[in-house]
Amino acid sequence: MNSIRERAGGFLVGVLVIAFGGLWALQDSGAFDAVGMGPDGRTIGEVDGIAIEGELYNRAVEQQLDAYQAQGLEVTGSQQRQIEDRVFDSFVDNALVEREMDRLGVQVTDEEVFALITGDTPDPLIAQVFPDGNGGVDRAALQQVVEDPNGEFTDQLQAIEEQVRRNRRQAKLSALITASTRVTPGEVRDEFIRQNRQASAELVGLRYAAVPDDQIEVSDSDYRSYYRDNIEDYEREASYSIEYVGFAKDPTAADSARATDELDTMVDGFRTAADPLAFARRNSFGAAAEPEFIGAGDLPAELATAVYSDLTEGRVVGPVVAGDQAYLARIVGVQPGDATSVRARHILFPAGAEAQAREVQARIESGEISFADAARQYSTDQSNKNQGGDLGWFGEGRMVPEFEQAAFAAPTGRVTGPITTSFGLHLILVEARASQEVQLVQIARPVEADYARVLGEAEDFAAFLVLEDRDFAEEAQERGIAPTPVEIQEGQAQVPGLELGRDFFRYLRRADIGQVSEPFDAGTSFVIARLVERREAGPAPFEDVQGQVEAAVITEKKKAVQMAALREAVAGASSLTAIASAAGAEVTSADNLSMAAGVIPGYGVEPRAVGAVFGLRPGQQSGVIEGDQAAFVVRTTALVGGTDAEFTDIAREQLAEQLLQRKRSRVLQAWLEGLREDADVEDFRNDLL
Structure with missing residues (x-):
């Protein structure tokens, strides 16, 4: 009985997608009841003068955020704003649709609701709340709720009935609106030809x-x-010109040290643990995975190098920092591998620069310059030249054929090349190779930036500008930060490359020209902005669009x-x-x-x-x-193609149904857009939230 309660209650807390694809039935949040609730609570909008209550709106937004977070997803500022806008639009649309259904007298009887819950063709909601595991309805569980003698499930059943009634009512409205929608044989034939000829x-x-x-x-x-x-082509909305600087949330050496220090405390316990996997599971973030045999090319490069330096079973490797993770690993098995992996460096020269490549090769072989330093100085591969041309470990199939063939044939420790590929000329240095697979139990810790430190740097920058009356761009350049200019349109939901929330756009609307902002969390950085100019809506001046x-x-x-x-x-x-x-x-x-x-x-x-x-x-x-x-x-x-012989009855029927559904969808969308255009919708969120 408790499982029934959990299934029914848990489902109804979520967001239900119903008859009109664009409308949300926010059952538990009270979306359908949020219009016309009276003066209690803060009004965050109006539909034809009827209030949308802030408390119910906030509840619906929180449910959506919880749904994202339950899936382990991080919600950025711009994503939250998109969620808020979708929820607000759903309140508006639901209010307009409910009003139209009342005006048109669309009703659903109790008998219809009962049949849609217990009948042979139940509402799809019933199969979702009471699934039998095979795509159908668990009739026994449903019957327990319907015939509940003690009234234990009265609230759940009432919520189900209300949702089923609403679904059916909207389906009737949809059928009423699209009743005259037809697809002619000629349209079907033309679409068949369009798709197949x-x-x-x-x-x-x-x-x-x-x-x-x-x-x-x-x-x-x-x-x-x-x-x-063509001046109408150059109409533009009200807009803002800003410049901003970003303080990246990149981890520092100190941040890496925090993660490795934590793992250091586990080394002895990990080494002596009778059950290393159980130890890892007790000390990991999330579940530690069952160890599998993998080659060096399938491990992070830094971890692979540390592991393959000594493949003694039982050895604890690390802590090792690789990318945004710090690892501690214990070798629990070693076996011959099916393929070889190599660790290599390369120096990339432009096509035709063979003389330069051979000159650099001679300098490396004479000991005049190291391979890594030569890569930093001469390589045109921007992705790894600063790392001395380090490509990490890789197995077969990871590189272009010419490069791969040379790398796997090259002796360890000797420069090979120049090798010609579609990218140019390469000098290759294979530093290590491994033909064994290793089985590891791993403990990982994320290497995260000290956000408080980064936020403090951003706050100091903003405060210094204000207190010392410093020029924004000059101060940024003195600190080694390049200011970025951006044009933002009124109503724009996000700034390219930044994950900014509603608080940033509120700053744009309210700031004075030249005003420096507080720090805004932009996802991978904290941003300080300065409002340079505010432009009114209208045709852009010729000078602005001359290009x-x-x-x-x-x-x-x-x-x-x-x-x-x-x-x-x-x-x-x-x-x-x-x-x-x-x-x-x-x-x-x-x-x-x-x-x-x-x-x-x-x-x-x-x-x-x-x-x-x-x-x-x-x-x-x-x-x-x-x-x-x-x-x-x-x-x-x-x-x-697209011939009469191919235009079978089955193809005709399938295509006719597709076209009919497409037409109905367009009719419903146009109908809803017409309601929105005729409605007086006020959105107060920018001033209140």
């Missing part, structure tokens, strides 16, 4: 970008005229040149080959064209040209087509 074509294309700049004439008046004629305008005008001019050239070629020639010759171009082939994708290989997305190919019969040739990237003349050579 492919085409081949020959074409002549004159790219607009191929026109040299000196072949067009552009004046300042052209730019100004284009800007005036965009110039690019657009130049493209239009070049488009006109290529369109005229191709029209002239078509006027004097009939065959595609003759047109290409007259236009100074070539005839190219394009196979496997898809109407759904609209892509021409080598040109990109060109829907007008692809549409023309499918609109012609094999052998027919088009006129001049103004594409997005080029002017085209196309000749269809073949149309395959």
Whole structure:
């Protein structure tokens, strides 16, 4: 009986996705009851003058955050804001839908509810609350709740009934709204062809970008005229210009030492433990995994190096820091491996720099410079040059074939190369190799930055700016931090690269020009910002978008040149080959064209040209087509697929159902958007939360 209570109660605490895909039934949070609750509690919004209560809204948000955290997910500031916005929108949508159902008189009888709970075709909610493990309903458990003689499950049953009634009511509303939605045989046939037919074509294309700049004439008046004629394209929302600096939450040597010091206290106990796995499980964050035999290439490089330096069973390795973890490991087994792993370094030179590569190789072999120092000085591989070209351990299949073949054949401790790959020329130094697999019991600790220290640095920076009246950029540069300028639109939910919450955007709205912010948690860093400028909504001044305008005008001019050239070629020639010759171009082939994708290989997305190919019969040739990237003349050579023989009754029925559901979804979405547009929705959260 307790398991029934847990299943019913636990499920109803969550968020239920119901008939309208965009609406949330926030049952336990009271989402459907949050509108019109009266003056109790803080109002965080209104729908046509009816209050949305802050207490219920906050409860719903907390449930969503708990659901994320229960899955072990960290919720960043920007993610929390997205959750808050979705919850607020759900309150608004639910309020509008409930009002419409009342207006239209959509009702559900008690008999319908009872049948949807206990009948042969129950509401999907019932199978979720009372699952039998096979996708059906545990009828015995359901019956215990329905026929509960002591009223022990009265509250749960009432909640289920309310949700089932709401689901059914909304399903009726959905059916009412979409009752006139139909899919014609012609639509089904057209969609079948669109999805299944492919085409081949020959074409002549004159790219607009191929026109040299000196072949067009552009004046300042052209730019100004284009800007005036297309000024609606340059409308922008109210926006903010800021500059910010970030204080990264990167671990320091002291942070690594904290993690290794903690593991140091376990070394003796780990070494003498009769059951090392049990010891690891008692001392690990989370469950320690069952040890499996793995090769060096499958371990973090630093840990692999420490382990494979001595493969004595029973030896405790570490603490070793690798990436963002500190490890303590005990070797509990060693066996021959199926493959060899190597640890290597490399120096990458540009293709064609063989003389330089051989000169550096000679200096390394003479002892004039170490391989690691040469990598730091000469390698063009930015991912590891600062680590002396260290590639760590790797097994077969991890590197490009030429590099891998050379590395696995190279003797340990000797420089091999230069080796040519698609990346350039490589000198390779294999430092170690291992053909055995090892079985480890591991204890790990995260190496985390001292957030209080990083936050303190950020706070000191902000306080110093204010107290000493220092220039933001100058002070940042003196501290070795590069300020980053950013443009942020009003209503923008996040700043690229930063995980910022609502408190940051509240600062933007309220700050004075030049005001320095408090530190904001941005996920991987703490951010200090300064408001540089606030702009009102409206057309962007010409000077602000001049680069965009110039690019657009130049493209239009070049488009006109290529369109005229191709029209002239078509006027004097009939065959595609003759047109290409007259236009100074070539005839190219394009196979496997898809109407759904609209892509021409080598040109990109060109829907007008692809549409023309499918609109012609094999052998027919088009006129001049103004594409997005080029002017085209196309000749269809073949149309395959999407035939009557392939258009079976099963395919027809499946596609008709897909199109019908798609149409219904669009109708419902348009209906809901219409309700939103007509409603007077007030959102007070920015001022209150």
